[in-house]
Amino acid sequence: MERKGFTCEAVEELSAYLDEPGWMRDFRLAAFEVYQSLPMPSLRDEAWRRTDIRPLQLDSIGPFLNGNHPSPGSPVVEPPAEVVAPLLAQETGGILVQVDGATVRCTLSEELGAQGVLFTDMHMAVREHGELVRSHFMRQAVPPTAGKFAALHAAFWRGGPFLYVPAGVDAGVPLVSLLWASAGRTFSHTLVVLEHGAQATLVTHLESRVGSGQALHNGAVELLLEDDTRLQYVAVQEWGSNVWQFTHERARLGRNADLEWVISSMGSRLSKSFQTVELDGAGASARMYGLLFADGSQHLDHDTQQNHNAPDTTSDLLFKVALKDRSRSVWQGMIRVLPAAQRTNGYQANRNLLLAETARADSIPGLEIEADDVRCTHGATVGQADEDQVFYLMSRGLPRPDATRLVVAGFFAEVMDRVPVLGARERLQAAIQRRI
Amino acid sequence: MRVFDSRLWLCYNAAARWAMERQRKRYGDVHAMLQVRNLHVSVDGQPILKGVNLVVRQGEIHALMGPNGSGKSTLAKALMGHPGYEVTAGEVTFKGQNLLEMAPDERSRRGLFLAFQYPVAIPGVSLANFLRTAINVRRKAADPDDKGLPIPEFRRFLKAKMDLLQMDHRFAGRYLNDGFSGGEKKRAEALQLAVLEPDIAVLDETDSGLDIDALRVVSEGVNALAGPDLGMLVITHYQRILNYIKPHFVHIMLDGEIVESGGPELALKLEERGYTWLEGKQNGRGSG
Ligand SMILES: Nc1ncnc2c1ncn2[C@@H]1O[C@H](COP(=O)(O)OP(=O)(O)OP(=O)(O)O)[C@@H](O)[C@H]1O
Ligand SMILES: [Mg+2]
Numbered sequence: 001m002e003r004k005g006f007t008c009e010a011v012e013e014l015s016a017y018l019d020e021p022g023w024m025r026d027f028r029l030a031a032f033e034v035y036q037s038l039p040m041p042s043l044r045d046e047a048w049r050r051t052d053i054r055p056l057q058l059d060s061i062g063p064f065l066n067g068n069h070p071s072p073g074s075p076v077v078e079p080p081a082e083v084v085a086p087l088l089a090q091e092t093g094g095i096l097v098q099v100d101g102a103t104v105r106c107t108l109s110e111e112l113g114a115q116g117v118l119f120t121d122m123h124m125a126v127r128e129h130g131e132l133v134r135s136h137f138m139r140q141a142v143p144p145t146a147g148k149f150a151a152l153h154a155a156f157w158r159g160g161p162f163l164y165v166p167a168g169v170d171a172g173v174p175l176v177s178l179l180w181a182s183a184g185r186t187f188s189h190t191l192v193v194l195e196h197g198a199q200a201t202l203v204t205h206l207e208s209r210v211g212s213g214q215a216l217h218n219g220a221v222e223l224l225l226e227d228d229t230r231l232q233y234v235a236v237q238e239w240g241s242n243v244w245q246f247t248h249e250r251a252r253l254g255r256n257a258d259l260e261w262v263i264s265s266m267g268s269r270l271s272k273s274f275q276t277v278e279l280d281g282a283g284a285s286a287r288m289y290g291l292l293f294a295d296g297s298q299h300l301d302h303d304t305q306q307n308h309n310a311p312d313t314t315s316d317l318l319f320k321v322a323l324k325d326r327s328r329s330v331w332q333g334m335i336r337v338l339p340a341a342q343r344t345n346g347y348q349a350n351r352n353l354l355l356a357e358t359a360r361a362d363s364i365p366g367l368e369i370e371a372d373d374v375r376c377t378h379g380a381t382v383g384q385a386d387e388d389q390v391f392y393l394m395s396r397g398l399p400r401p402d403a404t405r406l407v408v409a410g411f412f413a414e415v416m417d418r419v420p421v422l423g424a425r426e427r428l429q430a431a432i433q434r435r436i
Numbered sequence: 437m438r439v440f441d442s443r444l445w446l447c448y449n450a451a452a453r454w455a456m457e458r459q460r461k462r463y464g465d466v467h468a469m470l471q472v473r474n475l476h477v478s479v480d481g482q483p484i485l486k487g488v489n490l491v492v493r494q495g496e497i498h499a500l501m502g503p504n505g506s507g508k509s510t511l512a513k514a515l516m517g518h519p520g521y522e523v524t525a526g527e528v529t530f531k532g533q534n535l536l537e538m539a540p541d542e543r544s545r546r547g548l549f550l551a552f553q554y555p556v557a558i559p560g561v562s563l564a565n566f567l568r569t570a571i572n573v574r575r576k577a578a579d580p581d582d583k584g585l586p587i588p589e590f591r592r593f594l595k596a597k598m599d600l601l602q603m604d605h606r607f608a609g610r611y612l613n614d615g616f617s618g619g620e621k622k623r624a625e626a627l628q629l630a631v632l633e634p635d636i637a638v639l640d641e642t643d644s645g646l647d648i649d650a651l652r653v654v655s656e657g658v659n660a661l662a663g664p665d666l667g668m669l670v671i672t673h674y675q676r677i678l679n680y681i682k683p684h685f686v687h688i689m690l691d692g693e694i695v696e697s698g699g700p701e702l703a704l705k706l707e708e709r710g711y712t713w714l715e716g717k718q719n720g721r722g723s724g
Binding site: 386387389392394397398402412 | 518540555556570611628
């Protein structure tokens with residue numbers, strides 16, 4: 001299969017192939033102009049100071065037009081059965097399985113369908129619910145101007161789940177999405193819209209085998225929570241170690257909206273993710289939990305923002321990071337409190353567990369507070385596996401690797417306990433065990 | 437005073453010898469289980485143990501007493517193989533094999549147990565999960581094909597052991613020693629002793645921090661485990677635990693050495709008189 005670079009023609013070709021309405025084609029083309037106008041991030045940019053992407057051959061990876069899929073809706077490649085089967089075994093309200101952004105399976109329970117819930121892939125959503133998508137897509141949360149990779153995504157996005165829950169509906173059981181990458185280029189877009197009073201749980205899995213050469217994931221996540229809504233969102237990233245990931249992810253919360261966001265990142269060669277919650281409505285609250293585990297020469301960079309834009313808002317972030325071998329993690333977190341956001345509580349904590357002397361963790365917490373009635377705390381720790389803990393477990397007969405495994409599992413438990421879906425929790429636990 | 441003490445010492449010595457003889461007669465001249473010879477241990481380059489000699493056989497209960505900082509816990513941790521405790525001289529055999537060459541986990545799997553004076557907390561790891569792992573690594577070491585103790589069977593087993601120590605079953609779901617009160621930690625140590633069924637157990641101040649009722653429960657629980665198959669070294673400051681767990685031998689450690697050994701009466705005497713009468717008993721400095 002021939003690989004093409006990121007060009008204007010490639011945008012046109014992709015949009016035509018997907019048979020998109022004119023507005024989306026124009027949107028992509030405009031975004032591509034933004035992409036071209038922005039410089040490639042470099043170590044001189046504050047946000048990219050610790051993450052070197054010079055080895056990335058972006059243009060030789062190129063966009064994903066059709067790859068090895070002969071026609072829309074009939075992909076050749078299926079995700080491996082062992083990846084899909086556990087998801088199908090869970091009790092869910094609906095499942096979306098995609099390969100490289102093309103849908104291979106999409107179900108939604110009749111009950112949810114009858115209540116007006118939409119759970120489908122983004123292309124279907126653009127075709128069938130154009131106005132709904134158009135009024136939200138890359139407007140309020142992640143505009144193409146959010147960054148070089150946001151613009152690239154806006155021009156070349158392909159696939160990803162669309163979840164819409166109408167006012168007052170509680171979607172109940174989790175909705176699950178799997179994106180399996182076989183062609184080494186994914187650009188998935190996740191868009192969640194919860195109308196006034198709606199509730200939902202969404203679990204997304206991003207996975208691939210280790211392939212040869214550089215692969216790319218350039219994604220965006222938009223979580224739009226109107227007033228009095230509640231969303232639990234669990235994102236599990238287990239890319240193969242050849243994937244370079246760049247994502248922009250942002251949630252906007254209306255009055256009294258509540259978000260619990262679990263971010264698990266264990267795969268990829270390098271990943272740079274911007275993850276932001278905007279507490280726009282009074283009384284909104286968001287909790288962000290990170291569960292990161294890297295080995296080999298992986299590099300995980302998370303740039304988080306908790307923006308308090310309204311009074312009586314609460315945000316709480318806890319990132320737990322374990323690192324092996326020569327892996328490296330960067331966490332840069334900012335709590336911003338606008339002058340109007342009185343009676344705000346903002347917390348952030350980053351705990352790093354280094355399992356090798358060659359591993360490295362950078363923690364950069366930050367506060368920007370413009371209101372005066374505010375409670376904010378931040379803290380970061382970097383430490384090794386506690387030798388007294390390991391000794392204690394060994395004194396009960398556990399060989400050192402088993403003892404370490406248990407200490408690491410314990411380290412993550414605080415976050416793991418927050419994963420609301422049993423199936424996802426088991427998958428994460430298994431992934432952690434494999435990694436130790 | 438010293439003359440008087442020395443006479444007493446001879447008297448206790450004779451009692452100890454007599455007790456040992458009685459043990460031999462009762463159990464036959466069994467293979468020494470845990471044999472400590474001239475053990476020297478340093479911490480951070482600082483010598484703490486200065487030639488400890490001790491033999492603990494299966495079925496025997498030894499009490500080890502001594503003032504704060506005399507080296508009792510150092511002995512316990514060195515026996516378990518804590519990496520921070522450096523053995524600079526001497527030898528320790530366990531069931532005839534060189535204990536000092538074994539990693540802590542191997543010592544445990546071979547039947548040595550230490551109830552810690554200060555058990556560490558391991559947040560995120562439940563007591564049940566930990567104990568099941570501990571049981572399963574033993575089974576696996578004995579039989580590489582072992583698939584592990586089935587969960588229902590493990591639950592039954594654990595509940596029975598918890599009942600022995602009158603522990604609330606909900607404890608099994610709590611994170612190991614995390615937020616446990618002092619007494620709860622000691623109870624959890626005793627539970628591990630009951631679950632792991634060692635041949636020789638060192639109990640480092642398992643009685644400290646227990647209220648009177650808990651002391652009775654834990655002591656009776658431990659006592660129920662005592663028998664011809666279990667040898668115990670009970671480190672304590674108080675006579676009261678020895679009212680439940682009756683020692684055959686009592687040893688007194690002073691400044692890194694065992695300076696006095698005798699029968700149960702020795703503990704009573706300490707309770708009465710403290711340690712001052714033992715001053716000057718250390719090797720090379722003692723009056724004899
Ligand atoms: N890790 C360590 N670093 C420095 N000194 C240590 C360390 N561990 C023990 N020591 C010292 O070794 C000596 C013996 O300590 P140990 O804990 O063995 O005493 P102990 O007899 O158990 O006392 P206690 O009755 O108070 O429990 C003490 O002086 C103590 O300060
Ligand atoms: Mg001690």
